[in-house]
Amino acid sequence: MHIIAFLIRRAVQAVIVMFVISLIGFSIQDNLGDPLRELVGQSVSEEVRNEMRQEMGLNDPFLVQYSRFIGKAVQGDLGTSYFFKRPALDVIMDKFPATFELVLGAVFIFLSLSIPAGIYCAIHRDSWLTRIIMSFSILGISIPVFLTAIGMVWLFGVELGWLPAFGRGQTVELPWGWDTGFLTWEGIRHLILPSIALSSIMLPLFIRLIRAEMMEAMGTDYVRFARAKGLPERRVRYVHAFRNTLLPVVTVGGLMVGTLIAYTILTETVFQWPGMGFMFLEAVNRVDTPLIIAYIIVVGLIFVVVNTLVDFLYTLINPMVKLPGAKA
């Protein structure tokens, strides 16, 4: 029954995280700039702007504004975006599928490349292929993602003309309101460049991580013992050794979700990908404070959810690990 207790604890944790984030978001909003400037033309007088500020409640003291926000937030209303003129949460939910599919594309690419490459490099330490992979991974870590992205736009979008350079292409709306680009050829083609760009952050890191972990695992006693038992080399490598490299990989992967979300902002901006990250950067430029705060709260929630999933994955990979807080 400790799973339910664990989930409840995590839910409480999520609420606290979101509360703290909203407080931080709220207290910095004055430093983000004056939203009125973005709402009205340049020649509108300070007097009119002040009237509007009053009307929108922006002149109220911090605590009044914040308690009004919390009052609405507990009812699921995180405010209305100034730009989209719709509830901020609705806007984010509209953009979520695009970001989710982009992240999925990136995760697919880096998992399907980093695992074989990492294992290969650990086993064939001195092969020329290993050297090439390792030097590329150094290069990959050191080139910033927006440079990779712009370079790819120029090469594949403009010079070669193989792949579309911006946007999401044709999307299909699924019955539950999810806009997917996976079902059309155009949608997939549009996904390729952005997901490669996004995966380019994680790929080198994971190759190196898996290689290091794998090398360590290959040297442990239980691997030697398995070999001594006469188990086939394949089984030793892929079941005994590899399974144990997964634990740190999952841990780092869970933590890296934050980095991945941060990089969706850059990737989506370069590729004009209509997701949450691009929306967030635009919201910052427009001082769309309700949308900014709603976004960071949602991202906070995603963090808690992902880390909860990571904890579950632990127990699956290694049955000796217990969920945090469970009796050993």
Add this chain to the structure above:
Amino acid sequence: MIPLRKIAAATAVVLGIATMAPAQTLNFAYDADPVSLDPHEQLSGGTLQLSHMLFDPLVRWNQELGFDPRLATSCKRIDDTTVRFDLRHGVKFHSGNPMTAEDVIWTINRLKSSPDFKGIFAGWVSATKVDEDTIEIKTDGPSPLFLNTATYVFPMDSKFYEAGGAEIAKHGDSFASQHASGTGPFIITQREQGVRVVFERNPNYWDTKSPGNVQKAVLRPIKEAPTRVAALLAGDVDFIAPVPPTDLDRVRNNPNTKLVTMPGTRIITLQLNEKRNPALANKKVRQAIVYAINNEGIVKKIMKGFATPAAQMSPKGYAGHNPALKPRYDVAKAKALMAEAGYPDGFKTTMMCPNNRYVNDFKICEAASAMLAKIGIEVDLTTMPKAQYWPKFDERAADIMMIGWHADTEDSANFSEFLTMTPNADTGRGQYNSGNYSNPEVDRLTLASLTETDPAKRAAMLQKVEQILYDDAAYVPLHWQNLAWGARKGVMIEDVVNVMNFPYLGDLVIKK
């Protein structure tokens, strides 16, 4: 069984679409998409670009900065404060309602209640109906700029908006921000904010003489300049704006694309705060600063030649443009002026600039501070995103602040009204005069120009204003930003773009 003839006809239709449609569909990309469909919600370039697609104004600017009649066929001045507009007969809104004098009056009254537009319409006291096709405007004084103002009147379908909701919502949702019924060449058929707006040609467009052949136009906002240029070069879109200075040659030299440029009318200046820093209250110091800053060099090196160096606020073609004024740059003279003013060793000062508002804004400020260092003025420069910059600008938080200005009226007086007249919270004059420059003669001449209907006398007044500001070195004029559009060859944008940067896409011709 389907008769063969029908199949043949259907095939012809399908083939017809397949061969005709590409030539008549315009895919275009701007750096942003319109905030709202309500033409009165925000006074911005984006709103006006959209207004010219969905609506039509009473009169509109042409490429020579003259006026072309649109929904008003003619106008005449009855007396000093009365103007009559004859409206075009038989024009229908997208909803099918006929356009009447009532609609135009309703629109003008709505403009007068819009926070963004009421400033422009402040001088229009009343609009009344004379007969079905004529309206009469009363102004609060002789009004030399009533045609400039009339370019902002895009008659709206009053019955349509009254039925749905006519409220102007600056924040939150409104009927008018999501629905539109105008008389313009296009109708919006699909809109996904920030992703795409699809326009279809209005089949009942009144202007049957318009050469435009765009049946469908798809606007896709592309925020990032390199991506926008890439989309044009890759052939994903037919037309983009703006083209960043760094990519001008790329668009010009590509065999499939062309570049259309035009000197712009947005003046970029540095204002010198005479109240914050006593040194800047000294006319000689201000002159020294103007002489020290090489604005022609800035245009050449930083703007890559893509701007016009300025010595005044009014660009060529404006009533107040004074051809005698030339950019000044002379470091030796600047040093001499500093010594004369009693600052031979210079002084310390602060400067603030935005870093994402104007083209290369922060680079210009960095260059200017380096140039000021040469005459001993030590500048503490702070740059920040525009969202944070404007509140600082309102506070007058630094001695030297950057401001760019485009006259909503396309008239010289507007520059002075906002940038150089004595700041006055009650009248709103000098609202953007962070330098606190004040000269009674400038105030008097600017105000007089607002009611002077003799064009020659008016031009003389406004040119005199420019001369005084020049002599006083009231501010540092830098340059007018140029405008650039990129298009696929065969898309005849050069015929429909203008210095106001609202292309008349209804008249756009796409040759194969």
